[in-house]
Amino acid sequence: xxxxxxxxxxxxxxxxxxxxxxxxLRWPLERIRRWEQHMTDKVDRGNNTVCxxxxxxxxxxxxxxxxxxxxxxxxxxxxxxxxxxxAWAQTQGQLAWYRIMTEAGEMTPIRNRAELDAAVEVWENAxxxxxxxxxxxxxxxxxxxxxxxxxxxLEGADxxxxxxxxxxxxxxxxxxxxPAHYGPGRYAHGTxxxxxxxxxxxxxxxxxxxxxxxxxVTHLNDESFWQAVDIHKGPLWASHQNCxxxxxxxxxxxxDQVKLVIERGGLLGMxxxxxxxxxxxxxxxxxxxxxNLKIERICDHVDHICQMAGNAKHVCVGTDLDGGYGTEQVxxxxxxxxxxxxxxxxxxxxxxxxxxxxxxxxxxxxxFLRRAWE
Numbered sequence: 001x002x003x004x005x006x007x008x009x010x011x012x013x014x015x016x017x018x019x020x021x022x023x024x025l026r027w028p029l030e031r032i033r034r035w036e037q038h039m040t041d042k043v044d045r046g047n048n049t050v051c052x053x054x055x056x057x058x059x060x061x062x063x064x065x066x067x068x069x070x071x072x073x074x075x076x077x078x079x080x081x082x083x084x085x086x087a088w089a090q091t092q093g094q095l096a097w098y099r100i101m102t103e104a105g106e107m108t109p110i111r112n113r114a115e116l117d118a119a120v121e122v123w124e125n126a127x128x129x130x131x132x133x134x135x136x137x138x139x140x141x142x143x144x145x146x147x148x149x150x151x152x153x154l155e156g157a158d159x160x161x162x163x164x165x166x167x168x169x170x171x172x173x174x175x176x177x178x179p180a181h182y183g184p185g186r187y188a189h190g191t192x193x194x195x196x197x198x199x200x201x202x203x204x205x206x207x208x209x210x211x212x213x214x215x216x217v218t219h220l221n222d223e224s225f226w227q228a229v230d231i232h233k234g235p236l237w238a239s240h241q242n243c244x245x246x247x248x249x250x251x252x253x254x255x256d257q258v259k260l261v262i263e264r265g266g267l268l269g270m271x272x273x274x275x276x277x278x279x280x281x282x283x284x285x286x287x288x289x290x291x292n293l294k295i296e297r298i299c300d301h302v303d304h305i306c307q308m309a310g311n312a313k314h315v316c317v318g319t320d321l322d323g324g325y326g327t328e329q330v331x332x333x334x335x336x337x338x339x340x341x342x343x344x345x346x347x348x349x350x351x352x353x354x355x356x357x358x359x360x361x362x363x364x365x366x367x368f369l370r371r372a373w374e
Contacts (some may be wrong), residue, residue: 004059004341005059005357005361006059006061006062006120006123006124006361007058007059007061007062007317007340007341007361007362008060008061008062008063008320008361008362008366009060009062009269009318009321009340010064010067010239010240010267010269010316010317010365011064011218011239011240011271011318011319011320011323012050012063012064012065012319012320012322012323013065013068013155013322014063014065014066014098014150015065015066015067015094015097015098016052016066016068016094017048017098017192017322019093021042021048021322023036023048023051025050025051025052026051026053026106027053029048029051029053029054029336032048032051033046033047033048034046036048038163041346043325043328044322044324044325044326044327044328044329046326047322047326047327047328048322048326048327049322049326049327049334049335049336049337050322050336050337052106052148054336054337054338055148055337055338056146056148057336057338058336058337058339058340059341060148060337060338060340061119061122061123061126061148062110062119062120062148062149062362062365062366063148063149063150064150064151064152064176064239064318065098065150065151065152065153066153066154066155067091067095067152067153067154067159067174068094068154068155068156069081069087069088069091069156069159070080070087070156070158070185071083071084071086071087071158071159071185071186076183077183078182078183080158081106084158084159084160084161085248087158087159087162087163087167088161091154094161095152095172098150100153102147105145105147106145106147107147107149107150108147108149108150109149109150109151109152109173110149110150110151110173110175111151111152111173113369113370113373113374115149116149116151116366116369116370116373119147119149120149120362120366122146122147122149123146123149126146129205130272139279151173151175151176152172152173152174152175152176153171153178153216153239153319154169154174154176154178155178155181155216155218155219156178156179156180156181156190156219157177157178157179157180157185157187157201158181158186158187160184160187160204163204163207165355166207166209166211166213167211170213172210174213175212175214175217176213176214176237176239177208177213177214177215177221177322178215178216178217178218178219178239179197179204179205179215179220179224179228180219180221180224181219182194182219186198186200186201187200187201187204188201188220188224189220189221189223189224189248190219190220190221190224191221191251192221192250192251193221195221195224195255196223196224196227197227197228200226201224202231205231205232205270206232208232209231209234210231212234212372212373213234214235214236214237214238214372215228215229215232215236216236216237216238216239217236217237217241217257217261217266218238218239218241218269218318219230219251221250222254222257225257229257229260229264233332233344233374235266235372236261236264237267237269237368238253238261238266238267238268238269238307238318239267239269239318240269240270240271240273240276240318240319240320240323241253241268241269241271242270242277242298242301243255243258243304243305245304246277246278246279246301246304247275247276247279247281247301249275251275251276252276253268253347255308258305258308259306262308262309262312262314265363265368265371266314266323266368267314267315267316267364267368268305268314268315268316269315269316269317269318269319270293270302270315270316270317270318270360271318271319271320272295272296272298272319272320272321272330272331273320273323273325274286274288274289274291274293274329274330274331275316275329277293277298277301277331278293278297283329287328288330288332289332292332293331293332294331294332294333295331295333295339295346296346297331298331298343299347299350300358303350311356312356312360312364313359313364314364315359315360315364316360316362316365316368317340317361318362319337319340321337343357343360343361344357344361347360
């Protein structure tokens with residue numbers, strides 16, 4: 001049996017990479033990089049870190065996979081779609097891709113406790129080939145075909161045309177939702193934006209609670225955050241969220257926000273975007289060597305959260321890798337998502353127990369979802 005822990009990454013923009021970056025995530029990492037080496041349409045071309053083979057190699061067998069479609073009105077400064085209906089159509093294309101990957105045996109949906117338990121059992125009982133690729137013992141003729149369990153989340157609610165669409169999304173497997181992304185939104189305001197929740201946002205939160213959809217408070221600006229947690233009394237988490245005390249910017253959470261998530265029994269996911277890890281990172285200008293940025297830096301954020309909580313039960317992995325950036329904006333010793341397997345030794349060196357480490361790698365998320373789906 002392998003010694004590396006199974007990892008549950010609670011924020012990966014897989015369908016966005018497949019459809020907007022046109023990456024076939026079944027390809028090996030280097031094949032995608034070679035394919036993109038002369039492309040210039042996006043800043044991270046040739047720098048990808050995520051693909052199914054690397055997820056297998058790093059035993060990232062479970063994930064929260066996103067849909068995303070921003071509405072950008074006339075003169076909006078952020079890229080997006082010109083109507084909520086177009087944004088909805090984009091998310092439906094992403095949903096179709098997840099379904100095709102499921103039919104192909106690459107992924108398997110997690111929509112309830114039974115599917116969660118089944119996906120966890122498959123990965124915890126998987127064995128490894130000599131190259132580290134996991135396989136089910138009865139299926140060694142197809143190593144690497146172990147399906148990645150995924151739970152759907154919507155990053156930014158702009159594509160929810162009306163609240164009826166939210167119920168349709170729930171029926172399609174949506175189990176978590178972050179009302180805002182960057183900038184102003186239809187239902188809430190996010191990173192670098194001002195203002196609280198409009199009436200439509202308050203209604204959205206009530207409908208989310210009725211349906212049992214997890215509130216992802218990531219990206220909410222401070223005013224929207226406090227209003228949202230006051231309205232939505234159901235389960236919540238911050239899927240990819242570091243600490244403002246260590247990387248000052250409103251994208252990260254202040255200590256009182258971190259404490260609120262802890263008090264509500266929620267989770268905060270370790271994000272590996274460099275701009276969220278260190279102070280002073282300049283987008284498109286800085287590089288990891290400027291800050292001697294290594295994977296270990298995330299341990300400072302984890303320590304900060306655990307000190308406030310008094311335990312390690314509120315931390316999880318939420319990498320946001322390939323979320324519009326690649327190796328040009330991650331720690332210098334991170335070449336692919338498989339490098340998450342460096343974390344256990346780093347945490348062990350800081351005094352975390354094996355139980356703490358297992359929790360942060362996957363068990364905290366599994367326990368959270370089991371409670372949420374009771």
